[in-house]
Amino acid sequence: MKIALVGAGLAGKQHIQTILSNKNCTLDLIIDPSQGAYEISKKLNTQYFSNIEKALEKSNPDGAIIATPNPVHKKNAEPFIRKKIPILIEKPLSSDVKSALDIVIHAKKQNTPVLTGHHRRHNKIIQKAKSKIQSGDLGKIIASHATCWLFKPNSYFNTWRKSLGGGPLLINLVHDIDLMRYLIGEIDCVQSFESNSIRGGDTEDTAVVLLKFKNGSLGTLSVSDTIISPWSWELNSNENPIYPYNKQTCYWIGGTHGSLELPKSKIWKSVDKRSWWEPITHSNYKIGKYKNYPLVQQLNNFLAVIENKEEPICSGIDGLNTLAVIEAIKLAAKTNTAVKPELLKK
Ligand SMILES: NC(=O)c1ccc[n+]([C@@H]2O[C@H](COP(=O)([O-])OP(=O)(O)OC[C@H]3O[C@@H](n4cnc5c(N)ncnc54)[C@H](O)[C@@H]3O)[C@@H](O)[C@H]2O)c1
Known part of the structure; x- marks a missing residue:
């Protein structure tokens, strides 16, 4: 072709x-x-x-x-x-x-x-995590958290990246939001705060977000492109050779019967009884052979x-709906209210 x-x-x-x-x-x-x-x-x-x-x-x-x-x-x-x-x-x-x-x-x-x-979405780690979640291995998904803290040098900010849409919400967090929709479900409502205290100008450099999913699960996300840190999918997944690889966790997904760390593909479960007084243990499940380049x-x-x-x-509809969530996050930060994204049905 x-x-x-x-x-x-x-x-x-x-x-x-x-x-x-x-x-x-x-x-x-x-x-x-x-x-x-x-x-x-x-x-x-x-x-x-x-x-x-x-x-x-x-x-x-x-x-x-x-x-x-x-x-x-x-x-x-x-x-x-x-x-x-x-x-x-x-x-x-x-x-x-x-x-x-x-x-x-x-x-x-x-x-x-x-x-x-x-x-x-095409990363085998994500495909496998999705099937683990769908199989019910973690029980009911109660909460999730994603961290995306990066540092972008001034040279990154060419003309279009300095204007609206060039901040980390649309460049970076849009990926994390898309994955949370893919892994956990459709988003019902968002709240957020954003700041641009480092770069100034039109675009955010940092944001924190609360998500309520339609299935009742709750999520939090934190993004910044002005923090030196090893915690982001970009730096933790080893899927793109332009970023240094740090073997850290950036997503935590918690269910009634276990929790999942990504991209380490590590599941935490009770050894015996489900109770905070009882020991818990972890195991890494196998992803199988794959090219780590989605x-x-x-x-x-x-x-x-x-x-x-x-x-x-x-x-295209998936991309549109993920974008609708990002717009809802921007509106929520601007109006200091909870906002329901307007999503298109397939
Ligand atoms: N999937 C990812 O992880 C990922 C990573 C980086 C960028 N992106 C996305 O890729 C897109 C491009 O980003 P980038 O960082 O490569 O930007 P860039 O500025 O590095 O490159 C954009 C290119 O498009 C060209 N261009 C501009 N207007 C054009 C037009 N009308 N017709 C044809 N070419 C035109 C420019 O000359 C430039 O070469 C954006 O949508 C960005 O969000 C995705």
């Missing part, structure tokens, strides 16, 4: 490597107005275009991966959807719910698959969707 790559920046370069290493597809063309992207296409001997319309006059890819800044996801998705070309759009699906909904509606009308690049599994799912062999593991 011929795949087009739109946006050859930080994320796009990883998609290029993933496409090149997959025997079931080829990198058909790169679309990106930057000089850097032009040079990459020269080096790889791949077709190059500075804009999508021109590219689609000359080429007819089987699918496209869109890895451009969030505010232009909708604009860049439309020409592909018009031509019924399946697309995988990097997370977040768009920079706001309204434009994300436009993408989903347009794709539905054109009967064209849209996937959202919440690649962590972009590979994500691309495989995308190719199978193009061939009509699989459903998306993370669809």
